[in-house]
Amino acid sequence: MARFDFIVLGAGPAGRRAAIQAAKLGKSVVVVDDRAKVGGVSVHTGTIPSKTLRETALNLSGWRERAFYGQGYRTRATICSDDLDQRIGKTFDYEVAVLEHQFARNGVQTIAGRGYFKGPQEIAIKRDLGGSEIEEVIEGEKILISVGTRPYRPAHIPFNKTNVFDSDSFILQPQMPSSLTVVGGGVIGLEYATIFSALDIPVTLIEPNEQLLPFMDKEIVDHLVQSMRERGMCLRLGCSLSYVHFSEKGDPICQLADGRLIGSKMVLFAAGREGSTSSLNLEAAGLALNPEARGRLQVDRTTFQTEVPHIYAAGDVIGFPSLASTSMEQGRAVACHAFGEPISADDQAPPYGVYAVPELSSVGMTEADAGEAGIPYECGLARFKETSRGHIMGLEAGILKLICHRETRKLIGVHVVGEGASDLVHIGQAVLNLGGTIDYFVENSFNYPTLAEGYKVAALDLWNRLQVSPVDENKKTQAPPKPKQSGRKKKAA
Structure with a gap:
């Protein structure tokens, strides 16, 4: 039986970061993944392909140039499924090659097969070799479960990989339907709904909650919703799906709980995910x-x-926030703790990114968070279309919002919606996590013209608002002072 210091189940962001960190500490490491190529959900069906699809859609459709050339402007007159798939394939091959090189350079072994527990420290691996299945067993001092998640597939939804898809099968064979219904207004559903809307495909979004993305600041989410409605997306918020049936032509029809029917050529069901743990035989561990x-x-x-204690778990399989970025840091922390290296306290606010069209990103407190915590706060806004760079780029949507503590002026929240939001947020993240105030933005120069200049605009807006003195509670009920008489009136008297 082969013995390793560290066995990693799953080659996604958490698994690969943990494996490489452990290898750098001089440990023997093996990564077991049931896919033929490394990368996990992030590379195969999640983060990388969906963001590649977004970029492809925006480029081919001419979306970014329409403010100048009109809504009828197209970079390419016709866009087909092959156009979408081609770029996704190239990006996938590149990402896999990079990961394989990183593993090889750090001495991390990989095994393609289905791994599961045979005991607390034993992992059995089933592999298909030449048409016959073999099983081998390896032993590990420490084990990390980083198998990620898979789409939630309720039994009453007739998935068929033809016109009713889950999010994994949808991205594996991207198509250009003449109309699309997306069930689920979470991060995944919202991203796909807005991407295909940017391709001028009629899209209906069904979400049982009244508010989209409740973990983000309501004002920037409302800005996104307004943008979606303005371009003709049909939003069915506060509506739940009862079931899906088919028309005589075979097209899917969504029956809502309130009796309404929504017909389209394709349905994407993206209402949640579940941990990929059912085949791990966890009871044996x-x-x-x-x-x-x-x-x-x-x-x-x-x-x-x-x-x-010797079994760890990290990444999407442990739930919120389920971000590739946080999963990587969790994986690194696992390897450090497992082999006696210090880990930093997790007291820094991580950024969140939603790659919708337009994209959203935030770090720190929302207005609701500050209100619930009883923090006296104030907000400042910058609108992209009012900045020189935003005008040059033809941006019609987008805001950058800063929230600060009213008394200390410390930055406590940064929220961005619009082009480049997931990049812009990192400027605010640095100031926030270093305990800075809005004075940083007021007193420092920003390249001109840039969208980052929005930080100075928003900070100046905040500064102006902070000049308004709060009402003195002790004087609130006192009668206002009488106006003074002018010298002219006194003289006349």
Whole structure:
């Protein structure tokens, strides 16, 4: 039986970062993944292909230039499925090659096969070799579960990989339907809905909650919703899906709980994901799942240990925030803790990014967060279309919002919606996590013209608002002072 210091189940962002970190500490490491190529969900069906699809759609459709040349402007007159798939394929090959090189350079072994527990420290791997299945067993001192998630597929939805898809099958064979219904207004559903709307495909979005993206600041989400409505997207918020049936022509029809029918050529069901843990035989390792957790594991959020101390879990399989960026940092923390290296306290606010059209990104507190915490706060705004760079780029949508503590002027929240939001937010992230105030933006120069100049515009807006003195509670009920008489009136008297 082969023995390793560290066995990693899953080659996604958390798994690969943990594996490379452990290897740099001089440990023997093996990564087990059931796909033929490394990368996990992030590279195969998640982050990388969906963001590549977004960029392809915006480039081919001429979306970014329409403010100047009109809504009828197109970079390419016709766009087909092959156009979308070609760029996704090239990006996928590049990402896999980079990861394979990183593993090889750091001495990380990889095994393609389905891994599962045979005991607390034993992992069995089933592999297909020449048409016959073989099983080998390896042993690890420390084990990381980073298998990610898969789409939630309720039994009453007739998935068929023809015109009713989940998010994984949808991106594996991207198509250009004449109309699309997206069920689920979370991050994944919202991204795909707005991407295909940018391709001038009629899109209907069904979401049971009244508010989209409740974890983000309401004002920037409302800005996104307004943009979606202005370009003709049909939003069915506060509506739940009862079932999907088919017309005589075979087209899917969504039946809503309130009796309304929504017909389209294609349905994408993107209402949630679940942990890919059902095949891991967790019981053999002494691990138990919460039936209500949809396959996700509970861990100590500092060390990422499960209830079995030598077994760790990280990434999407442990739930929110389910971001590739945070998953990577979790994986690094796992490797450090497992092999006695110090890990930094997780006290810094991470940025969130939603790659819709337009994209959204935020870090720190929302207005609702500040209100619930009883923090006296003030907000400042900059509108992209009012900046020189925004005008040059033809941006009609986009705002940058800063939230600061009214008394200390410390920056406590940054929220951006519009072109480049996921890049712009990092300027605010640095100031916020270093404990800076809005004075940084007021007193420093920004390249001109840039969208980053919006930080100075928003900070100056904030500065102006902070000059208004709050009402003195002790004087609130006193009668206002009588106006003084002018010298002229006194003289006349």
